[in-house]
Amino acid sequence: MTLLPLYYGLLALLVIGVAWWTLVARETMAAVIGFIAYGMLLGLVWAGIASVDVALTEAAIGGGVTGVLLLRAAARLRPTEPAPHEKPGLVFRVLVGIFCAIVTIGLAVVVLFPTDPAPSLAIAAAEHLPALELGNPVTAVLIAYRALDTMLEKVVLLLALIGVWSLGPDRNWGGLPGRAPAVVTDSALTFLAKLLPPIGIVFGVYLLWTSADNPGGAFQGGTVLAAMWILAMMAGLRAPPAIGSRALRLLLLSGTITFIVVGFAGFLIAGGFLSYPAAFPKALILLIEIPMTLTIAVTLGLLVSGPAERDKTS
Amino acid sequence: MNAATLFGLCGAVLVGLGLYGIIVHHEPIRKILAFNLLGGGVFVLFGIIARRGAAAGFGGDPVPQALVITGIVVAFSASAVAVTLVMRLFEVNEAARREARSGHSAEDAG
Structure with missing residues (x-):
């Protein structure tokens, strides 16, 4: 010491x-x-x-x-x-x-x-932790007490991505983001991009899962997942998705949409927007967190990739 | 001096350094870098507030901590838009410069 x-x-x-x-x-x-x-x-x-x-x-x-x-x-x-x-x-x-x-x-x-x-609001934050079936107060603040902030932050991420996409030249709209990477199949990057993702994906999912009681969370887990994806894209092992793809856009929206749906369901089952019912708060929190993590991962990966600069065919 | 005060002073210095970089640097990309330095310092200052609010068996007040996590993500989004804007500006300028140059050489040839 x-x-x-x-x-x-x-x-x-x-x-x-x-x-x-x-x-x-x-x-x-x-x-x-x-x-x-x-x-x-x-x-x-x-x-x-x-x-x-x-x-x-x-x-x-x-x-x-x-x-x-x-x-x-x-x-x-x-x-x-x-x-x-x-x-x-x-x-x-x-x-x-x-x-x-x-x-x-x-x-x-x-x-x-x-x-x-x-x-300090630590005592107030600790008070309702057992009711939420959570042990990590930071997760409780993010996903329960101030859930509205977290939801709006998803919207900020989405707006930023729209901003980035809008800066690409018109003729490439809907195409692939970024320039084609020079593919070298036997470099250290290729090796890492093959070796790390299986470990990184497990770790990212673990960070999300453990965040109920230990440090971690949807942001941290989502970022690790995004990093694995970016690594595979940089090494040229995975082509980035076309930004016009409908499946991709659905994935980008899924986190926010689940959040809003659960939020409005709160009126019916718990008496207020984004309220969780006392009977099964944990299940609803997970229902929000899982699509949210995926959305964060995809959004971060695409924010790094930049606007569309290639045709869908190239 | 405990760790919180030490890192608090460290955060204050980082804010000053970042601010200096934003004002003095010429290239936009360096300004974005300095902006992120400044942001790191501001977040650390927030962390000190969280640390001082330690109670109920937690190492810190969870509310400022959650705010900082949200802040880091938002700062990244803003940086991504800013960087893309700078690159686009650069490309447009490059294209215009190239056009002007080729226009000149065509005139010279003609």
């Missing part, structure tokens, strides 16, 4: 160091790789403040999926990356530095002199 403060101190320094590197790296590619490391380290920070659910999300989405998205962009913009040009002047940078330092100091003061006692 005596080494723990040392570890935390080093971790904090490392996170700040990597963030700094991400800002000053000359090449965008290097900056993005720094950012992925930043996401992973931030995951450790979250584990250090006893938020393992968030740690999983940060590492998977904040570092992993966002990292892949930015890597793809950096790789494509790379050939034309302008030489380090017209850097803002020294005076401007110093002024901005002072401004940002003031913001940091303000936040640091808030951290150092917090309100006492700290506001």
